[in-house]
Amino acid sequence: MSTAIHMLDAAERFCTERGLSLTPMRRRVLELLVExxxxxxxxxxxxxxxxxxxAQPPTVYRALDFLTRAGLAHKVEALNAYTACLNGHDEDDPCTGSAELFICESCGNVDERHMHRAPTDAPEGFVITRSVVEHYGQCVRCAN
Amino acid sequence: MSTAIHMLDAAERFCTERGLSLTPMRRRVLELLVExxxxxxxxxxxxxxxxxxxAQPPTVYRALDFLTRAGLAHKVEALNAYTACLNGHDEDDPCTGSAELFICESCGNVDERHMHRAPTDAPEGFVITRSVVEHYGQCVRCAN
DNA sequence: TCACGTTGCGTAATGTCATAACGTCACCCC
DNA sequence: GGGGTGACGTTATGACATTACGCAACGTGA
Structure with missing residues (x-):
């Protein structure tokens, strides 16, 4: 699968540009997520x-912490799981950290949209610093 | 606080109307959430x-399961916590189970909106069965 | 009225997810 | 070459949630 290799290369470049070090361990974890x-x-x-x-738990949690902070991965809160960020990190569209996830409960596939819209119905004066948006259901393939 | 009592009474009526039994244990847990x-x-x-x-863990988890299924409470996924549904259950606006939560990280207050809108940018043909929407930040009182 | 299914809860044990606290090593930099 | 920093190993523990079993209360229909 060349897309996986492409994503890792993109991540490598992404980190280099920002002075982040994508160590072998972090790269390996990202690789597993992508695969x-x-x-x-x-x-x-x-x-x-x-x-x-x-490996011990702290090892993988540290790697996940790095990846999520960098925007290379997301935590799926309602599943206590983690997924690679699908965004191309080689474009001028760095992941802001607030993605909208569409999770198929049949095949496990995750689609990702970046939220451009703010909620229109937020309480008066509420300042949002972080959003968790996860939709569960069935993707177009599994719905039929 | 009379609103708490009002909420419990409303929950009582809500359950009665639907043939759900708000047992003492369930009522007590809801009471704690409301308080x-x-x-x-x-x-x-x-x-x-x-x-x-x-009490043992299953006791409280069973009560929470009942309350969330009934729409009287919500799980806050990103906090592994639970909160009473703020909706008046005495109106014709039963909680659908998909609420949009605004959680103040300073004072812990939770505001709740019910989602009337579907995401406009969902993947083609994706059928949503459940959504988790949680916004973290600061409420108008704490932002100043 | 009694056998039977259902529901709600007690209890013990276990499973799953995540972090604290500490040490070591490599690296950089003055 | 002393000192700070960042990444990771290791041990232990904390925090969140479920399984599995049992029993009592209740309703229903033979």
Whole structure:
């Protein structure tokens, strides 16, 4: 799958440009997320990392923390899982950290939109710093 | 606070009308959520229930499951916490289960809007069954 | 009236998700 | 070459949630 390689290369460039260090461990975790193509649990990543050095929880959580801070991955709150950011990080469209996720409960696929719109019906004067928006249902393939 | 009592009475009527049984345990948990006026952790509810019979996790989780299914409470996914549904359940505006939450990170207050709008930018043909929408930031009082 | 299914809750144990606290190593930089 | 910093290993623990089993209360229909 060349798209996966492309995404990793893009991530590499993305980090270099910003002085972030995409270490082997972080790159490996991102690679696993990209390969999965959907939400992955932290402990599943942990298992996947094992063959080649016994990894402990903090290792993978630190990597996930870096990736989510950098905008290269998102946490799926309602699943306690993590997914690679689908955005091309090689364009001038860096991920802001507030993505709108569409999660298919049948095939596990995740589609991602970046929120351009602010909620029109926010309480008077409420200042939003972070949003969690996750839609669950069925993608077009599974709905039929 | 008479609003709390009003909310519990409304919940009582809401359940009666629908053949749901708001048992003492469920009522007590809802009461604690209403009193808190913001997100509460399951284990905090558990502690609050203790004096008067040692409660175990399943007890409170069962009550929360009932309340969320009935639409009387919501889970705040990003906090692993629960909050009473602010909607008046005595009007013809039953909670659909998909609320949009505005959570103040300073004072912990939660404001709630019901989503009337569907996302305009959903993937082609995606059928949404459930949405999680949580905005974090500062309410108008804390922002100043 | 009694057998039977259903519902709600008690209880013990366990599973799952995440972090704290500490040490070490490599690197950079003056 | 001392000192700060960042990344990661390691051990232990904390925080959140569920499984599995049992029993009592209640309603229903034979």
């Amino acid at each position: 999965a193509g959907g939400p992955v649990k932290a402990y599943d990543l942990l298992s996947a990392l094992k063959p080649g050095g016994a | 808190a006026g913001g997100p509460v952790k399951a284990y905090d509810l558990l502690s609050a229930l203790k004096p008067g019979g040692a």
